[in-house]
Amino acid sequence: MNTPMEGLSAQQMAVDYELYHYGAQFTEDIFFKIDIINTTVMFLGNNLKQFKSREIIPDYINLVEKSSLIYHEDKELFAQAVADLTKGIQDPIKFRLHYPDGTIVWYHAQYTILKDETGKPISAVGKINNIQQTQDLTDKANQDMLTSCLNKGAFEGFAKALMNPQFAYSNDQHTFFIIDIDNFKAVNDNLGHFFGDIVLKEISAKLKRIFRESDWIGRIGGDEFAVVMKHVDDEKLIEKKAQEILTALDTTYQGKNTQYRISGSVGVATYPRHGHTYDDIYQNADSALYHSKFNGKNTFTVFHQALIKGTMINTTPFDVADRALSHFFDKEVAMDTFNLLFENEQYEASVMSVLGYIGEYYHVDRCYIFELQAGTDDTYDNTYEWCRDGITPQRDFLQNVDKSEFDELFGNANADGIFYCNELDAVKDPVTHDTLAMQGIKSFLLSFVKKNDIVNYAIGFDDCTSERIWSPSEISTLMYASKIISQFLAYQQALKTVESHSKDNLEVLDALNFYAYIVDTEEHTLKYLNDVTRQLVPEAEVGKKCYHVLRGNDCECADCPLRVLRENPAHEKVKMIIHNQKLNLDVLVTASKLISYDGKKSVFVSSTDIREIVNFIPEKDRNFSDFIVLE
Template identity: 30%
Template sequence: MNDLETRAAEFVRGVWHDYLEARDYSGIIRSFDEEVTWIGTGEGELCLSLGDAVRMLGAESQEWSGHFSIVGEDYRARQLSDDLFLTFGTIRAREESGGQDRVVADLNTRFSGVCRLRDGNFSVLHLHHSAPDRYQREGEFFAKSLTEQSNALLKKKIAEKTAELERLNDERRADETRYRFALEATSDLVFEYNASNGLVTANSALYLGGKDPAGFLPDDDFPHVYPEDRDRLRESLSSERVRQAFDDGETALSAEYRTLDGEGHYTWVRITLVPIRGSDGKYRRLIGSIKDIDRDKRREQEFKDQSRRDPLTGLYNRRYTEVMVNRFLEKSGPAASGALFIIDIDDFKAVNDHLGHLLGDAVLRDVSERITQLFRSTDIVGRIGGDEFVVFLKGADDEEVIGEKAGAVLNAFRSTLAGHNAGHAISGSIGIALCPRDGGDYRALFEKADSALYSAKKLGKDRCQFYDGGGDPFLPPGTRRGEEPDVGRKSFTEHIAEYIFQILYDSDDINKAVNAILAIVGRHFDVSRAYIFENTEDGLACNNTFEWCNEGVSPQIDNLQRVPYSLIGDYAANFNEDGVFYCDDISRLTVKGLHDALAVQNIHSMLQCALKNDGVFSGYVGFDECSAQRFWTQEEIDTLTFISKILSTFLIKWRTQEKLAESFRVTRAVLDHQNLWTYVIGGDHRLLYINRKTLELVPGAKVGACCYEAFWGNRAPCPQCPMREMDRTGAGSCTMELHNTQLSVWTSATASRMTWVDGQSVCLMSCVDITAYKEPDRS
């Protein structure tokens, strides 16, 4: 597994340990995606949303308080796309909740699922676990077992149906007695409604809101119901809706709403209506119940809040902050307005270093409380990182008022003192973006506010800054500003690999990624031009393939294509043993052709780092200074050399993949036009490629299917198989004459080894139709 797959497997391992051993329901819910689905081992364990999962876990936590010990486990992962990972494995667990005399058997379960990677964090998008059938006999497969179970189930159902028909008349006569008993025995409010005259009878267990049960029936004004729930309840339980639903065969209707209790407080209840039908099938009466579900609803809300809140401060977490802001903007439509603040504690690392993390956490809690107190309850306040907060002011559009609010936040920071003697002063910086001026969604506003925060840090911290429209077009989405050392964030030099790798891995377009990296590095080191030259296939010339130019500097990329090395001498000899070519004054160059080539570009000083493919010079990354001489420090040289090595690795890999892809396209075109049945098989017998002629013979064949199933109708690899014979003998190819009874053809099939696009060894199968020779009578 690659690094991301390993991380995905470890993440899923943590989820299972939270569920089975720690029984940490809050942790499990926080690991779930907003769109999670979950299929468990039980018939009722089916969750199609986060709310379903919260309800099921809440019920489980109340009904069973035990836990397991995991005594065996295997976790694996496979990357499906940039952000989706398939996870699967097995777990053997032992229940630890029994007494000493209790015999406890190990429980085996299998699972599979899909994890989503977002902002560097994994979440569970889908989870399915099941228990293997311990009673399945050797050699018995699912289809046969299913047939036997189906037959047994059919016999059982016939017997049950016969008994049911025998009891039907008795049950009808007992209906009245049973419902009367229910009216008196239940703790819920149970009532009966006669459709013909509206007569209501009810038990005396509960009269919510002091209302007669008639007040809960269709077409009531529902004055006791919470105002926001009235229209929904009226729509769900109107007379027309009830009549139509029951006439269409529905067996029950239910709705949840808030209603006044006996003390004048709103409480959650669930109303359920069940029809009692006459002999003609029409419903004549309704049996209804109203159940108090307030405790369950509040517990469900607590679970939801835990998955949406930052555990330290109680503010919204990063993910839900974005959801809330986007939800408001989408609901408001074109008229949406507001201000997004990114609030950062200045030099918070120093607070942790001097005071310790426990007091650092106390400072974060104090700051979060102060921020919350300054804003309306309708505004959105979240913590998005260690020392960073986001606030969205709904409907704010007056810059003066917004600036005053930001000033109040800064004053609150200044009055926050930390430490044993309250002697450590705190300050903060704020970046502000306005909607709709700076963007219409969270991501756009966040990038602008982050740019403004960068400016505030540059100007000396302890201040706020509105976004001024001077964004950097070369920063790709997801790349944060302010990551230089002079703004109190991570050192650019110290963590350069993290930034470069993040951009390269997150980008779907290598061209944009490389250009973005050149722009970031060029601006950071304040050079005139940053560029890449790559050698031609024969190594006799080079092409300027990437270029970034600072303001006022003329681009040269169009003038520097297929530049012969013969004009500038042995160019690779200019680089030292570390792969660096450094010239602080080009007038000192002794090779005239090289000097002239640089002078015409107005270059005064330059630094170039070699690109190498398996140790062979294949181009270079360069940085020019066109305004004056420049002396490069050793730290700058070391950093730029390191960047060049990273770019070299990715560029060479990318170019190699391009060549392989082009070679594959050519090969596929050739195979598609051959008058042969040709296909490619992986080591697991799955089809990787099927040419056009083969698809004409077997239209149902698909890439990913097993060859023995698609072409031969078998459930296992064929006994006579050229690929298997080739593997057995170790030969480079193998030819066999085969008769395919399913397709009614004779073929001469030749298997041979080849390397596939991803580098794996696969089998190329070429088949010639020899039916006319084997069965001449058919022709």
């Protein structure tokens, strides 16, 4: 038996070589045997020749430092594995080799350590196999399909593992950037989603040029990116990189008559200085990002403790709701709002129940809705109002309100129609200020819903007892709830329009922000389509079968609302949730019987896109076949 000092004899090495040589003929793997005592490694395998490497190499410890074969970013990892080997620690590793022709290929090494009778490691045997194909598949699964950055799930998974205190090295330092694209919604809405996708690809390419290949870049929201810069906590370098981001993202695009400028707001936090887990780092970088937003966008902020207090203490309108809603969004409130509105047969009662629910949930004093008067573009009525006990109702005093009283609020709202004020003195217009003060309002949040640059609905939430600071989650959730409420009210108004107008006067439906059409109940032929439907489905025309052009089917759909109404003749209306596979849409469909249209029994159908709600529901719970409400 070899003693620890002797290592392996030349005779034993020759025998091992012969055995490995024959075994290596039947596989593409590379075998190796390491003499830990003498620091010698022996390689065997059909693929060894492409590395232009010798089969027996002495002093493998220095080889790691000097070898050009090991990819430079993986040398530290490789050196750690060699150090672990001498301690008797066996741990498989993934690393990259740099072929002489310049190709970089992923490999996986696994081995077993042999020890002497005292427990001291003397040798190791194992194999190295090419895992590039598997790695390619993994990379594809981890990629955001549009930008080729890491997708949200992969990015968060890698970052959480890197910043896990159980596995991180004591001297690990990493920097986390969160980047929000300012004013991207204006580009996307006005220049088109296709152009918006091109912009996102450009942003991705710019970030990849700024950061190292070893850094992680992820797309974690619609227009939100994040970067982990590994093993970096140099303040000057961090500020340099943040400034490079701002410079690269500051871009102006030319529309038909208007220029649209985007920029970047950046928040930065470092591990472990600003937190000991990924969640801590993310939250603190996000606080820094909000601070950048509040300071006029197109700037960066490195987290500091003062941001924990006062992040939301602003007294002017601000835009938090244009952030990706998935980061700050109460899914439960949105779903409850949806269900309360669409499961109740009496729509006025539904609206009141939603306002009451929101008022109680967020403990506000008054919730209300202003609607643009039909036939005008400058006069509003307070149509719905819920008040907490002890709060004086204001609805009767707020009829025929001129648009001028809303000008400051409308004009200073963010791109998503949010105006937030936690101190009434921030409202400068004296008429508007006095109107709010007379109602006893101390702070408020308003969500405006526009169509063609005209505010159709203003949904408000007042606090009459304190100068309330609304959290990002509350603001984003109320913005989304307002969208749901406004779509519900718009449908009710559309139904009244259809019932009271002749077919020659239905152009008003073209102003609706949802898919609306009329179909006859006997032949399923389209009798009328509004502009939104025509834009979504260009091949849809009057006279064509609805199931064919709208759903891509050859006969009546299994979940057709017309069939439900036909089977339930006592009911005049049905509400259903349908997945339109052809258009890849989840829609809330409301179908209402009409007395007659063009001399035939017909149904007025509207479909509201609810994908953003459905996305928050686990896939296993997305069976909507039972969601059928008859009225």
